[in-house]
Amino acid sequence: MASKMEETYVHRKLEAHKPFSTKQFFLQWEWLLVLILIGVMVLNTLLSPYFLNVTSLRDATMIFLDKSFIVFPMAFIMIMREIDISVGSTVALSSVVMATAYNVLGMPMEVAVIICLLVGALCGLLNGLLITKFPELSAVIVTLATMILYRGIAYIILEDQASGNFPEWFGFFGWGYIFGVPFILIVFVIIAVVFGLLLHKTSFGRRVFAIGHNDVASKFSGVNVNRTKLIVYTLAGVMAALTAVFLASRMGSTRPNIANGYELDVIAMAALGGISTAGGKGRLIGTVIAIFIIGYLQYGLGLINIPSQTLMIIIGALLLFAVIVPKVKEMRR
């Protein structure tokens, strides 16, 4: 472990002093992603005449960007060599609580939205607490259990009912424009920038990378590993709740079974974006491109009536592709 750390450290140092090399620059994972994105665009344009125009491309973002909020904290979690598969259930639970607070408890919608975010934060906090207080347990098992639990609570609250009838202004989250730009796209850009700065420009982000490289060494270097993990898991919960707000707004109602399987999409987006599942590596710019790849792929194939089950296969294959390619590269070396 230590030698690996040293190696990467030396590698980093060398990298910093290396003169700029055009070849190295274009060999980065992100350029491959750009190529794939262009490929997806070309494919979609060839397949459907309705795909390539500004309105279509702009409005498609309203459909696929909601889950992308979770991708950023998921990237943090994966960089720390952990995982969270409860995010889909967190979306369901927080949106169900929001709808219940508004429809059954008669709270104003503004309060309901805040409660939604709080529920998400609580779900994330519980994940984080369980993972940090019981280090013997893997994050897989903890979030697997809370995944069943959160969705179970959502079912207990709403049974198999849908809950909607939100006030008109609430629809703005999902369908609103500001100066012709979808509101969700603006929020997405803000969140991407904030998380990007957090990961790459702050000491908090350095701590996340350090934990991913070697959590024991980070602990002895004075990094509060548990607090960092707690914050990141809570952030994942909050972002899942934000997804719930946008999703409920777009659909006009919510049910306990919404956001089923979001965890796969989110993990696939993060992995395709170059976040290493072995921890310690990744850049958020890649995940942003990956979000648009998967989003436009889903949208475009939806336009030509490819069944959603086929999309499942494609996303599964993309996820495998994203994790296998770096491994093969490593083996060659």
Place this chain on the structure above:
Amino acid sequence: MSTSMMDETLPTNIEKKESKLAKIGQFREIGLLVFIVILVIAVQLRNSSFLTLENISDMATNTAILSILAVGMMLVLVTRGIDLSIGATLALSGMIVAQFVSNHSGTSPIVAILMGIGIGILCGLVIGGLVSYLGVLPIIATLAMMNIFRGLTYMVSNGKWISSYQMPESFVGIATSKLLGVNTLIIIALIVYAFAIYFIGHTRTGRQIYAVGSNPESAKVTGISEKKVFIIVYTLMGGLSGLSGVLWVSKFASAQGDTATGYELSVIAACILGGVSIAGGAGKLSGVILGAFLIGILNNALPLLNVSPFWQKGIEGSIILAAVLLNVMVKRGVERNNLLKRRV
């Protein structure tokens, strides 16, 4: 694992601060059994139709499939892995076999079962290859393959169901027929247990699985091929899922695209309740079978107690979480007791 168990049985006269939880933990199977008995009595008092012969045999046949899968999942968990794709593998093998027998009504049930196992083994081999040769994390590999297998199931079926009237009598008979007065499903489950007892305890490969799980580094030094173990474990899991697919379709007399969605969670829950350590290396067959029975009884009893079906998931989630946490507490207690002994 075995040494800590030996330590526990040594007579000691240290009483101070010994964790009581750890002592209970030693008798995990007995504890589970007592819990099951209490649960059964409680349910029976509330609803007298619980302990009827019909309901018991129904429960046992339902639990048979769960426990077959739990045996495979135990081995996967022992190697510190996880397999989320088994529900999808089960559906895929069930769907393909159901389509085959509906077109070839003369197919012998044994051929159908072997076909299902074959499909499952293929699925398992893919996952095993990903995990061992390409070093993909089990959770990522099985999450991806879960979607691929599930998508393939829909593609193969074109979204259509295969219903009982399309299946030959002999095929549906796999789950309804009786051998010596015992339902065939239960007999198949017993065969799987017997095979597992032999494989885990009395073959070199079986022991290697536990060696890799409890300490991968020393297993490697001893010359055990980790890759081989991973391939075997996931292939076995796949084979058992394929077998379960045939049994499932035969039992419910219908094959659908969404067959057994989320069933992997129940299987993992059964393993955790049965005391399989998620940190790898530990897990007993007896515990896992009891865990499967506990889940089976709960699934059967909740509707009988007029508990809303919508509570089922929440209850299941809480039980898994509680079992996992209890497991950790017991382990911590055992370790503390061992330390206390060493001090003397």
